[in-house]
Amino acid sequence: MIIVLRENTDKGKLENLTNWLTSQGLKLHFSEGLHSTILGLVGDTTAIDIDLLKALDIVEDVKRIQEPYKNANRKFHPADTVIEVGGVKIGGGTFQIIAGPCSIETQEQITSVAQSVKDAGASILRGGAFKPRTSPYSFQGLGAQGLDLLIAAKEKTGMPVVTEIMNLERLPLFDKVDIIQVGARNMQNFDLLKELGKTRKPILLKRGLANTLEEFIMSAEYIMAGGNEQVILCERGIRTFETATRNTLDLSAIPVLKKMTHLPVFVDPSHATGVASLVAPMALAATAAGADGLMIEVHNDPPHAWCDGAQSLTPQAFADLVKAVQGIRPFAYSYQKEA
Ligand code: PEP
Numbered sequence: 001m002i003i004v005l006r007e008n009t010d011k012g013k014l015e016n017l018t019n020w021l022t023s024q025g026l027k028l029h030f031s032e033g034l035h036s037t038i039l040g041l042v043g044d045t046t047a048i049d050i051d052l053l054k055a056l057d058i059v060e061d062v063k064r065i066q067e068p069y070k071n072a073n074r075k076f077h078p079a080d081t082v083i084e085v086g087g088v089k090i091g092g093g094t095f096q097i098i099a100g101p102c103s104i105e106t107q108e109q110i111t112s113v114a115q116s117v118k119d120a121g122a123s124i125l126r127g128g129a130f131k132p133r134t135s136p137y138s139f140q141g142l143g144a145q146g147l148d149l150l151i152a153a154k155e156k157t158g159m160p161v162v163t164e165i166m167n168l169e170r171l172p173l174f175d176k177v178d179i180i181q182v183g184a185r186n187m188q189n190f191d192l193l194k195e196l197g198k199t200r201k202p203i204l205l206k207r208g209l210a211n212t213l214e215e216f217i218m219s220a221e222y223i224m225a226g227g228n229e230q231v232i233l234c235e236r237g238i239r240t241f242e243t244a245t246r247n248t249l250d251l252s253a254i255p256v257l258k259k260m261t262h263l264p265v266f267v268d269p270s271h272a273t274g275v276a277s278l279v280a281p282m283a284l285a286a287t288a289a290g291a292d293g294l295m296i297e298v299h300n301d302p303p304h305a306w307c308d309g310a311q312s313l314t315p316q317a318f319a320d321l322v323k324a325v326q327g328i329r330p331f332a333y334s335y336q337k338e339a
């Protein structure tokens with residue numbers, strides 16, 4: 001349920017209202033907009049009398065929220081959420097590109113890719129240390145040592161970094177990591193989501209291989225219910241009957257998610273297509289459809305990458321793509337302009 005408050009509400013009356021609502025076992029969520037303040041109620045509101053609330057002179061309107069997600073709901077928080085990491089703003093009309101290799105291999109590799117993607121216009125560095133691989137015989141990532149190499153590249157280039165967590169027990173190792181990634185395969189690892197909800201680090205949550213958008217947002221809701229409201233959603237392709245691409249990029253997820261939630265929406269065309277030559281067209285399409293940013297795999301020597309070489313761009317191809325993306329940005333769909 002949301003309560004739209006009138007402008008310049010009397011502080012005493014508002015306090016009486018919030019005290020009463022809290023005494024009913026509800027959690028309150030304030031969202032200050034340009035013209036009105038929205039008070040979101042989380043919990044069981046079935047016993048709350050809407051007409052009684054509407055009769056209060058500090059209340060403009062009261063609406064029930066049908067959707068199961070509350071904190072992530074655009075109705076709770078009409079303005080875009082803006083997340084800041086290391087001086088980089090994500091969401092709210094900004095556009096950020098996360099780039100880097102699938103996995104961290106050596107200090108030279110991660111530092112050289114970091115420097116080239118930074119020079120080309122990326123603002124956040126990616127690199128996997130704990131890799132969720134389909135085969136147990138494939139390279140599993142450098143683990144804790146990989147994180148050290150990533151942090152060294154961060155210190156060298158000044159770029160904030162994002163890397164994936166697979167196991168809760170590793171959380172203490174992520175201290176210097178700016179954004180923690182939850183991969184597609186862990187989107188519904190609810191214990192992991194709950195624990196990340198207790199942290200105050202931004203979380204990049206990837207859509208599960210076969211999950212609906214509502215399930216995707218419910219996973220964000222798990223993190224937010226713990227008090228961590230800094231969630232970035234990332235569409236990375238879903239399973240369909242098509243085999244020409246690694247997954248099928250769901251472009252419509254972008255405007256749909258922007259309407260359903262206030263969270264930033266990113267797109268990963270690398271894992272969506274699995275083919276380097278398809279990354280640019282899909283990145284441009286995602287930009288045009290209103291994504292808040294992109295995540296792109298880039299490798300200094302794709303044919304010899306330890307993981308996902310076929311979908312990795314060379315630093316030069318990435319630099320060309322960034323220029324093309326910048327050309328499209330002024331014409332991109334904007335939910336806020338539309339709304
Ligand atoms: C990744 O970004 O490194 C990754 C493994 O992606 P996904 O979880 O989307 O497959």
Ligand code: MN
Pocket residue numbers: 102103271297307308
């Ligand atoms: Mn990869």
